[in-house]
Amino acid sequence: MSNINIDAxxxxxxxxxxxxxxxSGGWAAKEFTEKGLKTLVLERGKDVQHIKDYxxxxxxxxxxxxxxxxxxxxxxxxPIVSKCYAFREDAMHFMVKDNEHPYVQEKPFDWIxxxxxxxxxxxxxxxxxxxxxxxxxxxxRDNFAVDWPIRYQDIDPWYGYVERFxxxxxxxxxxxxxxxxxxxxxxxxxxxxxxxxxxxxxxYPDRHVISARCAHLSRPQQVHFxxxxxxxxxxxxxQRGCPFGGYFSSNASTLPWAAKxxxxxxxxxxxxxxxxxxxxxxxxxxxxxxxxNSKAVTEFYARVIFVNAGALNTNLILxxxxxxxxxxxxxxxxxxxxxxxxxxxxxxxxxxEFDGLKQYTTDGRTPNDGGYMPRFRNLHQQETGFKRGYAIxxxxxxxxxxxxxxxxxxxxxxxxxxxxxxxKMHSHMMGETIPKESNFVSLHATKxxxxxxPLLNVSVDYDxxxxxxxxxxxxxxxxxxxxxxxxxxxxxxxxQAPGLDIHEMGGVRMGNDPKTSLLxxxxxxxxxxxxxxxxxxxxxxxxxxxxxLTYMALTARAADxxxxxxxxxxx
Numbered sequence: 001m002s003n004i005n006i007d008a009x010x011x012x013x014x015x016x017x018x019x020x021x022x023x024s025g026g027w028a029a030k031e032f033t034e035k036g037l038k039t040l041v042l043e044r045g046k047d048v049q050h051i052k053d054y055x056x057x058x059x060x061x062x063x064x065x066x067x068x069x070x071x072x073x074x075x076x077x078x079p080i081v082s083k084c085y086a087f088r089e090d091a092m093h094f095m096v097k098d099n100e101h102p103y104v105q106e107k108p109f110d111w112i113x114x115x116x117x118x119x120x121x122x123x124x125x126x127x128x129x130x131x132x133x134x135x136x137x138x139x140x141r142d143n144f145a146v147d148w149p150i151r152y153q154d155i156d157p158w159y160g161y162v163e164r165f166x167x168x169x170x171x172x173x174x175x176x177x178x179x180x181x182x183x184x185x186x187x188x189x190x191x192x193x194x195x196x197x198x199x200x201x202x203x204y205p206d207r208h209v210i211s212a213r214c215a216h217l218s219r220p221q222q223v224h225f226x227x228x229x230x231x232x233x234x235x236x237x238x239q240r241g242c243p244f245g246g247y248f249s250s251n252a253s254t255l256p257w258a259a260k261x262x263x264x265x266x267x268x269x270x271x272x273x274x275x276x277x278x279x280x281x282x283x284x285x286x287x288x289x290x291x292x293n294s295k296a297v298t299e300f301y302a303r304v305i306f307v308n309a310g311a312l313n314t315n316l317i318l319x320x321x322x323x324x325x326x327x328x329x330x331x332x333x334x335x336x337x338x339x340x341x342x343x344x345x346x347x348x349x350x351x352x353e354f355d356g357l358k359q360y361t362t363d364g365r366t367p368n369d370g371g372y373m374p375r376f377r378n379l380h381q382q383e384t385g386f387k388r389g390y391a392i393x394x395x396x397x398x399x400x401x402x403x404x405x406x407x408x409x410x411x412x413x414x415x416x417x418x419x420x421x422x423x424k425m426h427s428h429m430m431g432e433t434i435p436k437e438s439n440f441v442s443l444h445a446t447k448x449x450x451x452x453x454p455l456l457n458v459s460v461d462y463d464x465x466x467x468x469x470x471x472x473x474x475x476x477x478x479x480x481x482x483x484x485x486x487x488x489x490x491x492x493x494x495x496q497a498p499g500l501d502i503h504e505m506g507g508v509r510m511g512n513d514p515k516t517s518l519l520x521x522x523x524x525x526x527x528x529x530x531x532x533x534x535x536x537x538x539x540x541x542x543x544x545x546x547x548x549l550t551y552m553a554l555t556a557r558a559a560d561x562x563x564x565x566x567x568x569x570x571x
Contacts, residue, residue: 009301013300013302014037014039014301016040017039017040019305019307019317021250021255022250023119026253026255027555029264033261035563040267041265044292045292046116047268049251050241050245050251056090056091070089077097078099081095081112083110096114102449104455105458106458111312111504113310117251117266119310120502122249124502126247126248127212127213128170129213129549130178130550131545132179134177135541138543144435144436145540146513146517148540163181166248167217168183169186170183171183184217184218185218187368188211188366189371190362191360193396197210209371210372215248228252232247235365269291271451272309273297277528284330287300292451295451303530304566309535313456315537319332331525333526334515334516336509339507340437341504341507342434342539342542343433345431345432347462348428348493348494350490352486352487353486353487356485372394373394384472386469388469394427398420398424400418400419400420401421425486429470432542436463441457443455443457461498477491503547505547509539517540529565534555538554
């Protein structure tokens with residue numbers, strides 16, 4: 001009987017366990033399997049295989065029962081996730097419904113999730129910008145959070161490493177605040193966007209409009225063909241899953257690459273209840289998993305654990321990983337686990353119309369969604385009444401207008417022969433929020449989910465700094481649009497709750513001092529060196545850039561360090 005138990009343990013033992021199969025988890029899987037390590041990837045959701053499991057990817061609009069729209073019944077049943085731009089008839093099967101995985105909102109927070117193999121890498125907006133030393137030095141310079149334990153030079157080569165494999169389209173813009181990368185050709189601005197770029201260049205020399213950088217194969221290289229991917233077709237149906245692999249996702253790229261090594265074991269339908277700490281050995285030995293369907297409990301074992309469950313779920317798992325050594329959660333000697341959660345502030349927009357350039361329209365589509373203005377506030381010195389700053393995304397287009405007021409033949413003719421209206425410019429802010437102890441997540445004292453795991457309690461909110469930043473964004477964009485000669489300018493201070501930006505970060509932050517942080521410069525838990533966190537939970541601050549590229553680079557860097565440490569038997 002004992003031999004049977006030993007054999008079972010052997011079958012459940014790996015070199016590395018990765019919790020989560022999204023953008024960072026997929027990269028961890030690629031790096032470890034490529035280096036010859038037997039790797040188990042645990043995913044709480046269903047399996048989604050590239051192409052095979054994209055049921056709507058090639059559907060025409062008329063093939064959807066409601067032409068892509070939500071029914072009133074679905075919308076009422078999902079008041080949180082239905083706010084998300086991607087939760088529509090063509091992609092809602094990739095998103096968590098409100099009643100399936102509840103959480104507790106101590107303060108309003110819209111938690112948008114995708115529980116399946118690939119996670120939200122199937123759904124992300126694919127915007128990719130590097131951080132700079134303005135970002136890594138920010139907390140120390142501006143006296144908030146704690147100092148980052150790394151600087152741009154530490155992560156620069158890893159940015160290039162992931163950019164070449166993932167495929168990032170962009171231009172060499174030469175901006176210190178937004179470093180250039182190893183790019184595929186960028187996508188052009190359209191006529192109205194380029195006109196606005198010229199206005200800003202002439203009237204605001206410290207501000208820069210560039211073509212947005214994105215994770216799309218504008219001109220694939222051999223490494224992308226080797227992954228089985230092809231050129232982006234500019235369909236802009238990305239949230240359905242791309243059958244061409246034209247944009248980067250775990251499903252199209254890192255997970256199949258890892259599978260080809262023969263070293264990957266992928267286990268969907270696996271809710272990680274906790275990470276197992278062995279008090280006698282003084283280290284983590286594995287994870288405890290609840291089968292999503294049968295609810296059977298299984299333990300898996302490994303030398304190294306990478307926790308990449310998504311920022312808030314990573315916090316939940318570590319908080320629930322209690323032992324005699326760590327009664328308040330794994331690695332939580334500082335008492336800061338779950339605290340200093342932050343996010344991006346997307347709660348303001350400005351739109352306008354432009355009567356010029358009517359000789360131009362748009363031909364086809366581009367997947368980068370237009371232009372991008374990197375942060376310009378408080379960059380070199382403190383110049384406003386709020387800390388840090390915001391970036392601005394914008395795009396322009398012309399709508400077909402059809403006069404439906406006549407009847408009979410005139411109505412028919414108008415509907416068939418619409419006329420192009422004026423250019424419409426749309427912008428939204430991407431503001432950096434300041435991590436603070438009062439923004440936190442914790443385990444609910446009594447409520448659990450269907451798998452016996454405590455529900456996550458979320459207590460995250462805006463503050464005065466966010467309000468002042470939003471006000472400045474509205475004023476500055478209104479002024480810039482006015483300078484450009486745009487008309488019907490409409491500022492919109494939205495009232496959305498935090499979370500809808502889908503960029504939650506922190507709770508397991510990096511830092512130099514174990515008393516004020518959870519992770520060191522290699523993304524290792526200070527108090528437990530064989531556990532790493534490289535998803536959004538590790539972030540010390542948020543900056544303004546879309547964070548996924550940084551998660552990927554941090555993951556590749558940490559995996560490389562972990563492999564070297566394993567070889568030296570340091571972990």
